[in-house]
Amino acid sequence: MLKSKLMKASLVVAGLALSAAASAQVYGGASIGRSQLSADCSGTISCSNDATSYKLFGGYQFHPNFAVEASYSNLGKTKADLYDTASSTSARMQVKSSSFELAAVANQQFTSELSGFAKLGIASVKAEGDMWAVNPTASVMTSTSTSSTQPVWGLGLNYKLTKELALRAEFETRKVKFGDEKETVRNLNVGMQYHF
Template sequence: MLKSKLMKASLVVAGLALSAAASAQVYGGASIGRSQLSDDCQGQVSCSTNATSYKLFSGYQFHPNFAVEASYSNLGKFKSSYADVGSTQSTQVKTSSFELAAVGNHQFTSELSGFAKLGIASVKAEGEFWGTGTAPAYASASTTSTQPVWGLGVNYKLTKELALRAEFESRKVKFGDDKETVRNLNVGLQYHF
């Protein structure tokens, strides 16, 4: 009797494990878009707070509603210039991010789904400074910080494996004593293997 119950319980557990493995999927993709730096550019002669961004991502969907995702985002270059009597100063900051996030999915229709994600990012800011005039100068610096990242997005299935993906993300970028927010909106493709 006990053997029979153990055998049935083992079969149920094995069935559940196989069911979970069958619904698990690996996916990957790429997207491109625009990022925006929250700097207010006060006192600058010229200032660009928008840049082209792109992202490469890969995930493991272990449940229809949950996944874990890793990604690399190039958040673009942001530039500013300041002029003083007889001199100008220019700054350029390149930003990138490696991220690991938990993703919650919700299926709205058979083609359309939405997702929200929350994770941690290793954000790198590489800056260069040029000064011209009576005392020309050049300097460069790099800062890497760990920051929270969050995002919202939608997927629209084009085929069983391929989906169109659009997402909005936000994370902080630290450079020296400054800490700004970089938000990006990307559109791309996601492929389920």
């Protein structure tokens, strides 16, 4: 009796495992868009908080509604120009940011072509900055780099063009630490996703 129940339970578990394996899919893709850093531009001569961003990603969909995804995002460069009248010093600062991320993804099918997803994960964010300062007597250039671990979350849509290929649009946000400052960087990207 016990042996029969164990056999039935084993068959159910094996069936579930085979069903999950059958529905599992590996996917990958790339996207491009715009990022925006929430830095304060007051006191600058000129300031650009918007930049071109791009992303490479790959994932494993182990269930129709759930996946695990890894990605690399180049979040672009932000620039600011400053001038101090007291010392007649001009300065330019440039910061470029990038992020490696691992996230859990929850999918929801709306129609046979359209689906949405939400993601939550962890990001290793790197910010690299250069500053040039020039006054009548000297010029100085300094560089610094800061890495930090930050939470990342996002929302997106997939529109299936074929069985394997889909259009993908997504919004993401995470913090970027630079020196002692911590700012929010958001990006909106559009690209293609391919299921192998």
